[in-house]
Amino acid sequence: MENTAFLPIAFEVTLLVGTLVVLLVAVVAGRDRRVWGPVAGLTFAIAAAVGFLQWDQVSESGGGLYFSSLDNPVMRSPMVVLDGYSAFAAILLGLVGFVGLLAAWDLVVKVGRRGPEFVSLILLAFAGLHMMTVTPNLVVIFIGLETASIAFYVIAGFMRSKERSEESSLKYFLLGSLASALFLYGIALTFGATGSLTVYGANSIRDYFSAEIITEPGILLAGMALMLIGLAFKVSAAPFHQWAPDVYQGAPSGAVGLMAAGVKVAGFAAIGRIFLGGLISQIDTWAPIIAILAALSMIVGTVLALVQTDLKRLLAYSGVAHAGYILTALVAGVDGLGPMWFYLATYSFMVVGAFAVVSVVSGPTSTSSLLERYSGLSKRNPELGWLMAVLILGMSGIPFLAGFVSKILAFSAAASVQNPWPAGPNGYIWLVVIGTITTVIGFAFYLRVISTMFAGESGGEPVTTSLTARFAIVISTVVTVVFGIVPWPLIDVVREALPL
Helix, strand or coil: CCCCCCHHHHHHHHHHHHHHHHHHHHHHCCCCHHHHHHHHHHHHHHHHHHHHHHHHHHHHHCCCEECCCCCCCCCCCCCCEECHHHHHHHHHHHHHHHHHHHHCHHHHHHHHHHHHHHHHHHHHHHHHHHHHHHCCEHHHHHHHHHHHHHHHHHHHCCCCCCHHHHHHHHHHHHHHHHHHHHHHHHHHHHHHHHCCCECCCCCCHHHHHHHCCCCCCHHHHHHHHHHHHHHHHHCCCCCCCCHHHHHHHHCCHHHHHHHHHHHHHHHHHHHHHHHHCCCHHHHHHHHHHHHHHHHHHHHHHHHHHCCCCEHHHHHHHHHHHHHHHHHHHHCCHHHHHHHHHHHHHHHHHHHHHHHHHHHHHHCCCCCCCEHHHHCCHHHHCHHHHHHHHHHHHHHHCCCCCHHHHHHHHHHHHHHCCCCCCCCCCCCCHHHHHHHHHHHHHHHHHHHHHHHHHHHCCCCCCCCCCCHHHHHHHHHHHHHHHHHHHCCHHHHHHHCCCCCC
């Protein structure tokens, strides 16, 4: 069989080539969106196709494929691997990027001549995000993290004429830099404790634990804690979530969906790769900490979302709660990876669709979206009102929509763990109880949005939806409904997306 040595990095190469082509076409052929716009969409489509090709090659090989030929699946480089984990991430990021770009196209139109720069930043950001999922090397994960973060810092402040946008970018940069520094320091301490920067494979962190008994784990514990804090910040898990509401509110509405979905996918993929790939033998140490973060995220996100009057801030705190639900699945160890991927796949489309509606109602360049603007939306644009209602109900976890299945899978994984203390005398049942209670309480703020759209006075002007935004919202809604009613095909797929 042909050598596929560069297939693991084909996603990154595709996006980088697409970035160069977009910029070159914009310079040579003019900045007409009709010329370079299709190139951007085609780049994400090809990247998703690359993910399907990777998945097919992994399936043919019968398991994980290291950075080598299929005929000799032996690790030749500790930097890049090809397995179901990275292949599924490529598919998901490619599709989310494509739909998110459609949702953000109104913003591209608004910024005019700066459109190619915005699209290029999105492509570079997603290349960095996938880099975090395709490598077992901690330093390469950090490089991918910073590549994506720097692009998103710029995107958050893309509307330079608006003070709130600049404030958003500055806060994101300062707090994000601190989180990245903590993550890097955690990598250094982990290297000091184990002598390796590779999660698994030859001379890896996982091999170290199988051969050595650590009698004084202080340095290792500090390294694990700092790496977890750095990644918890990126996925906006409490108490490291403070940046999310301000950044979501201040960033241009057309771009927030891409930021919210992409960062969560890559951040949780990195957590899974590091802690379940290399530190699985230490699960009794880190799982209770993740459980505490999950509980805090669910409680803080739900309670603070109840008092929000701006939909962008409400969705930000909702994202904090959803980070808690995903962390709930991870306390189950490897058994929680399938629920994690299912949750990420469905939530990504729901949040992209919801922010696409925000972009339509408040404007793609807006830095706020007061709930009162949605008053009577079902009368001003019935199609948009009903689609938004489905997306909101999906995020709330109502039965027969994807959010319900996601929560059931996450809670079932946590409930299946029967560890003694510190998990609790009955495992993580207490965490499932907290998740159930916060889900019920969460209906209050989700239903408040729906009530505003359907029961509020229709005093505003009719809302018109562009073709690209409508397409993105419809796709997101279809995903929410289909995988809520028929979830088994996706469940079967995500069970194969495991780290080696």
